[in-house]
Amino acid sequence: MFAEIIIDQDAKALDRVFEYKIPEDMTICVGMRVYIPFSSRMVQGFVVGIKETCNYEESKIKEIRSKIEETPAIKGEMLQLMKFMADKNHLKLASILRLFLPAEMREGRVKELFKTYYSLVDGIEVKLSKSAKKQQEILDELQNGRVSAAQLGDKFGYSALKALLEKGYIKKESEEIKRSPFVVMQEDRRVNLNEGQREAIKTICENKTYLLHGVTGSGKTEIYMNLIERTLQEGKNAIMLVPEISLTPQIMSNFKGRFGESVALLHSGLSAGERFDEWKRLFSGEARIAIGARSAIFAPLENLGMVIIDEEHEASYISESNPRYDTHDVAEFRARFNGCPLVLGSATPSTESYQRAKEGVYQLIELPVRANGRPLPPVQIIDMMGEIRSGNSGIFSNQLLADLANVINNKKQAMIFINRRGFSSFMRCRDCGYVAKCSDCDVSLVYHREDNRLKCHYCGKQYKVLNRCPNCKSENIKHGAVGTEQIVHKLQEYFPDVKILRMDNDTTSTKNAHQKILSEFKVSKPGILVGTQMIAKGHDFEDVTLVGIVDADQSLYHTDYRSTERTFALITQVAGRAGRSEAEGKVVLQTYSPRHYVYKFAANYDYKGFFKKEINMRQTAQFPPFTRILRVLFSDFDENYVRELLKICYTEIEKLKGVYGDDILYLDAMKSPIKRIQDKYRYQIMMRLKLNKADEIENEVFKIVDRASKTSVFFEVNPQNLS
Numbered sequence: 276m277f278a279e280i281i282i283d284q285d286a287k288a289l290d291r292v293f294e295y296k297i298p299e300d301m302t303i304c305v306g307m308r309v310y311i312p313f314s315s316r317m318v319q320g321f322v323v324g325i326k327e328t329c330n331y332e333e334s335k336i337k338e339i340r341s342k343i344e345e346t347p348a349i350k351g352e353m354l355q356l357m358k359f360m361a362d363k364n365h366l367k368l369a370s371i372l373r374l375f376l377p378a379e380m381r382e383g384r385v386k387e388l389f390k391t392y393y394s395l396v397d398g399i400e401v402k403l404s405k406s407a408k409k410q411q412e413i414l415d416e417l418q419n420g421r422v423s424a425a426q427l428g429d430k431f432g433y434s435a436l437k438a439l440l441e442k443g444y445i446k447k448e449s450e451e452i453k454r455s456p457f458v459v460m461q462e463d464r465r466v467n468l469n470e471g472q473r474e475a476i477k478t479i480c481e482n483k484t485y486l487l488h489g490v491t492g493s494g495k496t497e498i499y500m501n502l503i504e505r506t507l508q509e510g511k512n513a514i515m516l517v518p519e520i521s522l523t524p525q526i527m528s529n530f531k532g533r534f535g536e537s538v539a540l541l542h543s544g545l546s547a548g549e550r551f552d553e554w555k556r557l558f559s560g561e562a563r564i565a566i567g568a569r570s571a572i573f574a575p576l577e578n579l580g581m582v583i584i585d586e587e588h589e590a591s592y593i594s595e596s597n598p599r600y601d602t603h604d605v606a607e608f609r610a611r612f613n614g615c616p617l618v619l620g621s622a623t624p625s626t627e628s629y630q631r632a633k634e635g636v637y638q639l640i641e642l643p644v645r646a647n648g649r650p651l652p653p654v655q656i657i658d659m660m661g662e663i664r665s666g667n668s669g670i671f672s673n674q675l676l677a678d679l680a681n682v683i684n685n686k687k688q689a690m691i692f693i694n695r696r697g698f699s700s701f702m703r704c705r706d707c708g709y710v711a712k713c714s715d716c717d718v719s720l721v722y723h724r725e726d727n728r729l730k731c732h733y734c735g736k737q738y739k740v741l742n743r744c745p746n747c748k749s750e751n752i753k754h755g756a757v758g759t760e761q762i763v764h765k766l767q768e769y770f771p772d773v774k775i776l777r778m779d780n781d782t783t784s785t786k787n788a789h790q791k792i793l794s795e796f797k798v799s800k801p802g803i804l805v806g807t808q809m810i811a812k813g814h815d816f817e818d819v820t821l822v823g824i825v826d827a828d829q830s831l832y833h834t835d836y837r838s839t840e841r842t843f844a845l846i847t848q849v850a851g852r853a854g855r856s857e858a859e860g861k862v863v864l865q866t867y868s869p870r871h872y873v874y875k876f877a878a879n880y881d882y883k884g885f886f887k888k889e890i891n892m893r894q895t896a897q898f899p900p901f902t903r904i905l906r907v908l909f910s911d912f913d914e915n916y917v918r919e920l921l922k923i924c925y926t927e928i929e930k931l932k933g934v935y936g937d938d939i940l941y942l943d944a945m946k947s948p949i950k951r952i953q954d955k956y957r958y959q960i961m962m963r964l965k966l967n968k969a970d971e972i973e974n975e976v977f978k979i980v981d982r983a984s985k986t987s988v989f990f991e992v993n994p995q996n997l998s
Contacts, residue, residue, distance in 0.1 A: 276296075276297045276303075276326070277294050277297060277326055277327070278303055279293075279323050280292065280311060280321065280339075281321045281323055281369055282311075282313060282318055282319075282320050283308075283318065283319040283320060283369055283372070285370050285373075285597075287367065290367040290368055292368075294330065294331060294336060295320075295339050296338045296339070301342070303325065303339065303342070305322055305323065305325055305351070306347025306348060306350060306353075307321075307322045307342060307343070307348065308320070308322075308342075309322060309339045309340070309341065309343060310340045311339055319343065321349060323354055323357075349372065349575075350575060352577065352613075353573070353575070355612065356605065356608055356609065357371045357372060357375075360604075360605070364598070364599060364600050364990070366598045371598060374570070374573050376554075377551045377554050380554070385547045386551075388548060389449040389452065391424035391425075391447060391448070391449050392421040392450065393421060393423075393436065394420065396445060399443060401444055409432055410435045410438055410439050413427055413431050413439060414439070414445075416430075417445065453556070454549045454552045455549065455552070456549050458524070458531050461529050463532045465533075466497060468497065469646055472501075474640075475487060475642065476498055476501050478638070478640055479502060479616050479618060479640070480616065483638060484616075484618075484619065484631075485616060485617070485618050485639075485640055486621075486629065486632040487640050488621065488632075488641050488642070489621075489643075490642065490644065490851070491651070491847070491852075492815075492851060493622075499515060499583050499585065499618070499620070500529070500530065500533055502581055502616075503530075506581040506615075507564075510578070510580075511578050511579065511615070512563045512576040512579055513563070513580060513582070513583070514579065514581075514609070515530075515564065515571075516572060516584045516602065517566070517568060517813065518568065518569075518585070518586045518589035518592060518812070519808075519809055519812070520543070521778065521810075522585075522813040522814070523542060523544075523789070524789055525793065525814060526566060527540055536562065537562055537563045538566060539556050539565055539574075540553055540566055541553055541566070541568075541570060542567040542568045543570065544786065544789075557574050557575050572609070578613065579610070579615050580615045581616055581618070582615065582616070582617045582618070583617075584602065584618070585620050585621075586621055586812050587603070587621045587625065588623055588625040593995045595991075595994075595996060619637070622847055622851060623844035623882060626890060626893065627993075647855075649857075652822070652859070652862050654846075654877065654878035654879075655674065655861065655862065656864050656866060656878055657672040657674055657675070657864065658869040659866060659867050669765075670825065671769075671823075671825070675865065676769065679766075679803070680770075682801060682821045683773055683801040685801075685820070686801050687818050687819070687820045688796070688799070688800060688801065688804070688821075689801075689823065690803070690804045690810055690816075690819055690821075690852050690853070691762055691823045691825060692806065692810060692822065692825065692849045693759055693805070693824075694811075694829055695757070695826070695829060696758050696759050696779040696780055696781055697721035697723050697730065698722045698723055698724035698725075698757075698758055698760040698764070699721070699722045699756065699761060700756040700757075701719035701756075702720070702722055702740070702741045702753070702754060703752070703753045704744035704746065704749055704753075705749070705751040705752070706747055709744050709747070711729055713734065713736055713738075714736070715952075715954040716731050716736075716952045716953060716954075717950040717951040717952070718733055718949055721758065722754060723760060723781065724760050725760060728740065729741070756826070759777050759805050760777070762805050763775055763805050766803060770803070773801050773802065774795075774802045775805065776792055776804050777792075777804075778807070778809050779806055779807045780807070792804075800818055808849075810852070811849040812849075814852060816852070817856030817857075817858075819852050819855065819860070820853060820854060820859065821862075822849055822852050822853040822860070822863070824850075824864045827842065827846060827864050827865060828867055831868065831873065835997055836896070836898045839873045839889065840889060842873050843873050846864065846873075850862040876888070898963075901966070902940060902964060902969075903966060903973075903993060904962070904963050904994065905962040905963075905969075905972075905973055905976065905990070905991070906959055906990070906991040906994045906997070907924070907959060907976065907980055907990055908947065908958075908988065908989045908990075909957070909984070909987070909988055910952075910956070910987040910988075910989070911955060911956060912954060912955055913956070921944055921960065924960065924980050925944040925960055927983070929942065935971075935972055937965070938965045938972065939962060939965075939972065940963040942961070942962050943960070944958070944959070945959060947998070948997065948998045949998045955987070962976070973990075976990075
């Protein structure tokens, strides 16, 4: 018998199936991991098939050396998913298989944790010499039951333990210890569902995709929990995805309260041991609900009865690092494979998803009012140019400061949103225009006051702060746009006695940091939480009566066809944090462009009006979802090589215009907007394609690039970030 094996090496030359002989005394199953000889070394491989004959001369076929586990680590569904992702996303097979296992498990750096105990052996007459006092003390200690080996060894010495074990008076046993993520468990607070929620649960029952469009506070989470409860009663399992790790503490506490140990958490913030044990609980069927960020879609659950993607519009569901994939595609495959519903939920669905619902591809379910019947908080738009004209050149409008003071006097809470971390976005010399940039990335450095360092937000490098310009020696240094750090600093000047917390990538880099910040904010009354988009969605604090949006324009003027959609979604989502209980809420939105149409729609929570305008603009300009954008990104340390490769590929791709004509609406080659990241030069080919031939053209482009390239090349379809 012969095994078809994919070598666990992320190299283009090895991206194919290799054949190995199965030793006669070895039982091998599809999905197992094995050690195999390759060239002059021993490597790991994944068994993806078994057959009776091989395609090569049998005497030249090497044998599998050994098994890594006795049972398959990758299940049949995931091998089918591997083939789907390889075809759709043009990914290397090994890089896909790596998504299905905890990285530390694959690298042999984590395994099960066992605790050793000792207990008495019954029915044996004990005969000890009078000098064996330590041994007798151990026997006395064990009279009341088993005791851990570490406790006995530290107290009486390991030599005495060893002696008793050899004499057969005590026995050793091991018990696996589960490393579980810390969760503050909420009690199971069931609520009476309103008619809209009950109807939504009743509707979601077939093997198709549902778009649950519900305003913020409409009770989507309660619908998810009821759907999953029904799924478990049917003997099936479920996956629930959230876009941010910051949302998992609240979601997990609610789900653990209702479903207990049936819930497992999967995300990058867990320790290696926790991630491995949670994965193993799902793999074995001990846990039946997987909750987590994007990677949880690969949870090793069988017999799925429900897949849910909350805040489905979020860009974080698109992987922008290798391997690149869209979580929606994976979720649709898994739902289709298992014959179960896929639920996409959002207060601000992506334009593409809502269009599919309008066309009948998805079934649309709408929840137009909040579950508690309370109104959505009014949005007051503040013209910051008017503030400047009236003499206020500060970060905060007079209205926002007055509303914050009112919140504090009433011992309530406020959330201040700005989607930029650090103290200021850059440092620039006023005299010669020099801007401090990263030596490895073509981006400006961000000033972080707490660390008194300049940091690159792409590669993480840190630099000394500029006191004088290295170019012209001037000390006239200007700071760029404000970030979360500066917001907190200024608020502390205005409100020195108020608890002010900050939530961004800098304050949540340590373990359980999200949980600690949110827990501390919950009991801080009055209190202010300043944050990036981490605070913009999902959080439910009943005493938040004010939301301040400091710089609403930040995402509006990006050179990206999605910029207005992102701005509308962010405003709507963060505004929805206010007034979620009995106390009335309010939103103050600061902008330098108050007459931009996006603010009118956002202030009125008019998603349908915004969608109508946005979809008309997309259709007129021939952008997705009416066309497909294909980006081919070349990256390498050698700029000359990348540039030459780009020319070769572009010359061949350009010939496709003679074949496909107007089906290729746009084609060009260029430097990437950010020319260099982590010392790698970046060039790109951009294409816009008509949908009827898009798959065919995409495959032709892939073949051209694959023949020519020996460097890092990434294919992105409708990329979320064009920088």
